[in-house]
Amino acid sequence: MMSRPRIRHAVALLLGVAATGVAGAPQPLVLQSGTIVHLETAAPLSSKTSVKGDLVVLRTTDDVRIAEQIVIPRGTAATGQVTDVRAKGAMGMSGRLVVRPLFLKLGELTVRLSGEQAQVKGSVTAGAVAGMALLTPGFTGRSAAMPAGTQILGYVERTISMDAPVAR
Amino acid sequence: MIFKCFAAAVVVLSPVAASAQSETASVYMPAPPVVAAPAVPGAASPVMIRRDTPVVLMAVSEVSTADVTPGTKFRLRVQQPVVVGGRTIIPVGTPAFGVVMTASDSGGLGKSGKMTARLLNIQLGNVEIPLEGDTSAKGTGAGSAGVAILFTGWAGLFHRGNNAKIKAGELVSGFIADDVLLDMTTTPIRRAVAPAPVVTPDATQAPAAISEPAAAPVPAGRR
Numbered sequence: 001m002m003s004r005p006r007i008r009h010a011v012a013l014l015l016g017v018a019a020t021g022v023a024g025a026p027q028p029l030v031l032q033s034g035t036i037v038h039l040e041t042a043a044p045l046s047s048k049t050s051v052k053g054d055l056v057v058l059r060t061t062d063d064v065r066i067a068e069q070i071v072i073p074r075g076t077a078a079t080g081q082v083t084d085v086r087a088k089g090a091m092g093m094s095g096r097l098v099v100r101p102l103f104l105k106l107g108e109l110t111v112r113l114s115g116e117q118a119q120v121k122g123s124v125t126a127g128a129v130a131g132m133a134l135l136t137p138g139f140t141g142r143s144a145a146m147p148a149g150t151q152i153l154g155y156v157e158r159t160i161s162m163d164a165p166v167a168r
Numbered sequence: 169m170i171f172k173c174f175a176a177a178v179v180v181l182s183p184v185a186a187s188a189q190s191e192t193a194s195v196y197m198p199a200p201p202v203v204a205a206p207a208v209p210g211a212a213s214p215v216m217i218r219r220d221t222p223v224v225l226m227a228v229s230e231v232s233t234a235d236v237t238p239g240t241k242f243r244l245r246v247q248q249p250v251v252v253g254g255r256t257i258i259p260v261g262t263p264a265f266g267v268v269m270t271a272s273d274s275g276g277l278g279k280s281g282k283m284t285a286r287l288l289n290i291q292l293g294n295v296e297i298p299l300e301g302d303t304s305a306k307g308t309g310a311g312s313a314g315v316a317i318l319f320t321g322w323a324g325l326f327h328r329g330n331n332a333k334i335k336a337g338e339l340v341s342g343f344i345a346d347d348v349l350l351d352m353t354t355t356p357i358r359r360a361v362a363p364a365p366v367v368t369p370d371a372t373q374a375p376a377a378i379s380e381p382a383a384a385p386v387p388a389g390r391r
Contacts (some may be wrong), residue, residue, distance in 0.1 A: 054339065079222070102222065103343075110222055158220065
């Protein structure tokens with residue numbers, strides 16, 4: 001049988017260990033708004049086939065870290081949206097395509113993104129446009145094409161607190 | 169007594185072991201949803217739709233600057249279901265609403281119309297789920313009055329620009345603007361009342377809880 005002082009000592013020891021464990025518990029990670037997220041398009045897009053409002057697949061090109069901890073790994077899928085499309089037109093009017101990042105998901109957690117809108121235009125030189133327009137008024141410009149891997153700079157729109165990291 | 173001490177040690181040490189395990193982590197892996205998962209399995213428990221949950225909506229009919237003015241409400245529908253914990257909470261086809269914020273009509277000399285609109289809410293049963301998100305539109309393809317005059321003469325001065333439109337079928341994306349707790353058991357669906365916070369049996373808080381009635385507000389005239 002343990003004597004009462006010994007029991008008290010054992011309980012105090014256990015409580016001390018528990019307190020140490022709570023103090024060493026991992027803190028929630030805070031992903032600050034404005035954190036840069038490098039993105040790229042996952043598939044080629046064109047003003048020929050895209051419609052305003054289309055959702056497009058993006059992916060991250062770099063790890064996003066907080067205190068040396070990777071919170072958004074490279075290659076994470078993100079979602080963007082086509083915000084403007086202009087089809088090529090007569091008299092050398094070139095196509096236009098604008099894509100903006102919307103969000104990415106980490107499990108059930110949504111990280112809202114904002115930022116630079118990737119914009120491409122069909123490339124036809126002004127001289128060619130003028131010349132061709134005089135000769136053939138029906139001459140059309142080129143469709144805007146956005147190849148896979150086009151870089152888009154995104155920013156975390158809202159500060160979010162993540163749960164403690166879990167071993168993979 | 170010894171057994172009780174041992175059991176207490178096991179319970180107390182378990183978080184220590186868990187934290188030690190997590191220290192080896194180098195990549196953030198999101199923990200499973202806490203609130204989304206019902207406390208009691210089944211349809212009886214309320215469901216939380218978290219703020220910032222993405223939603224994809226579709227314009228039901230065309231909204232044109234020819235017809236609308238700032239403040240005009242327009243209708244959309246949910247295009248992709250909102251799923252929480254593997255359960256479809258907002259099905260496809262659920263009505264949603266947006267409002268026109270600015271609208272400038274097209275005009276002479278090829279002036280195109282412009283419009284901005286923002287999302288208002290999803291109407292799920294009796295619940296208005298607030299939304300965040302906006303969209304803009306500009307009349308396209310009209311060309312300038314100068315080009316019109318070049319090809320059509322003075323008649324080009326009467327060349328009007330195109331109206332800005334949100335076309336029927338156009339996708340508009342937004343986000344849930346606030347945490348919404350839903351009671352899915354009622355018809356129609358209603359907001360659920362958030363459960364009262366659980367009072368922890370903490371020694372430091374217990375006296376405060378007991379002394380709370382003594383600190384009840386006194387009518388101003390009696391002070």
